[in-house]
Amino acid sequence: MFEVLPSLPADPILGLSAAYKKDTNPNKIDLGVGVYKDEQGRTPILQSVQKAQQVLLANEDSKTYITQQGVQGYIDAMLSLILGNGHSALLEDRVSGVQAPGGCGSLRILAELLTRCDKDLTVWVSDPTWANHIPLIGNAGLTIKTYPYFDKANACIKFDEMADCLSQVKKGDVVLLHGCCHNPTGADLNHEQWQAVVEIAQKTGFVPFIDLAYQGFGDGLEEDAYGVRLLAANLPEVIIAASCSKNFGLYRERVGLAAIVNANAQIKTVTQSQIQNVARGIYSMPPSYGGALVDIILNDDQLKHLWMDEVTEMRERMQSLRAMLVSKLAEKGASKDFSFVNQQKGMFSFLCISPEQVDKLVNQHSVYLVGSSRANIAGINSHNVDTLADALVAVL
Ligand SMILES: Cc1ncc(COP(=O)(O)O)c(C=O)c1O
Structure with missing residues (x-):
């Protein structure tokens, strides 16, 4: 009975993850799926959990x-x-x-x-x-x-x-x-x-x-x-x-x-x-x-406070990553003002670049983000921010 069904393409965001995993470039950067990552690129189990x-x-x-x-x-x-x-x-x-x-x-x-x-x-x-x-x-x-x-x-x-x-x-x-x-x-x-x-x-x-x-x-x-x-x-x-x-x-x-x-x-x-x-x-x-x-x-009062501190740490880390990316881009002479990224909240930013520029980021620089230019800010860290800023400057 199932022969009547057409095969469907992968979900665009989950498909991006699969492409990232396959990429052999050691400097690849994953700004796709919306999961929090720490400085080592891990998604750890919270201590409170x-x-x-x-x-x-x-x-x-x-x-x-x-x-x-x-x-x-x-x-x-x-x-x-x-x-x-x-x-x-x-x-x-x-x-x-x-x-x-x-x-x-x-x-x-x-x-x-x-x-x-x-x-x-x-x-x-x-x-x-x-x-x-x-x-x-x-x-x-x-x-x-x-x-x-x-x-x-x-x-x-x-x-x-x-x-x-x-x-x-x-x-x-x-x-x-x-x-x-x-x-x-x-x-x-x-x-x-x-x-x-x-x-x-x-x-x-x-x-x-x-x-x-x-x-x-x-x-x-x-x-x-x-x-x-x-x-x-x-x-x-x-x-x-x-x-x-x-x-x-x-x-x-x-x-x-x-x-x-x-x-x-x-x-x-x-x-x-x-x-x-x-x-x-x-x-x-x-x-x-x-x-x-x-x-x-x-x-539990103690666990709740521990969790609240962990949420604060994640939030402040993402805010500092925004600031780090914006200043790196300015430092490297990006032809676009990205200061709006500092005003955006949470895990995502629209980088407001074209689908063609996103395509180049993915295919020429191994920087994986969604076609709309949505970037998972938590995927940035002090080791990859220069590579990311260089790639962005190059595609602008
Ligand atoms: C806006 C928004 N709503 C809801 C969800 C649902 O998340 P989950 O089903 O993983 O709890 C997500 C997850 O990415 C989201 O971004």
Whole structure:
């Protein structure tokens, strides 16, 4: 039966990884897939995670199924981390949530839930957005449209155009916003722009859907939750998909959170039952391990502080790599001003160079980055920054 199926090309980002692995150039540089790397180019297990693993190993006494919503201590701790302790939505018991397999799993089950509300619903995503948003949301059957977001020529957000577009959105449409560290551009909304988004949502009646995959990687754990907290404080409904892949370094454990801030506690019980039912029909219940580790870390003062220090270290390292690259490029006489890279947040930057220039970087200089010019800043280190800056100067 399978002969009817066409063979598909590799995912462009994962395909880039495979090409990087095959490349025999000893000076090759991987700025492709979005994983954090240290100065040695490794993606280490965080110390807080290692300690939590020991606690879990000593205490876990069964491998029976966990409950359908996942590890409740994990869900509660994540909601406090995202919304802040004492957020009115939490105090009023208006937030439903389940542990899900990664941010991707969260996005997908929330998209499936949206089709149950209205199968003709439109989800607006930023232009550009993370490539996987399209299949994760679109394959659930929802219509996807884009709103203007990033001005590549001037390396900044085109907020007026974004606001104009969102002002035309229909009541009940859903608008996907990156909570922080926008993937792929690294360009985030400032406080005034978040406030403007709230006001547009209040006027038009669109429902915000926040993807929060990098909390702590932008300006800080609290600071990066500014937008989601503001929306949740001012609008009756907010949809949230969060991931622990990056800030806990738990990529392969697949741990995320799908949550909904509801208009009241009664609707919360309905959406809670619905999300669990969606998940039951896809994977039944989530894997326990990653959620159990995050539960241990966030509910232990010492481990939580250790983790917060580790997040700070990762964030500050990425900020210093941005500064190092920008100054190297200026030093080497780059014909383009890259200082905008210092303003971008999180793991990614759009270098705002052409697809042809990216192609030359990959094929002539073994510098691997996505065709859009998205570079994983964490792939830079003091050993490769000169090679990278030389290659960039050469292709400009
Ligand atoms: C914007 C964004 N959302 C969600 C995710 C999902 O991450 P995961 O499924 O690995 O937790 C990612 C991962 O790269 C991402 O960049």
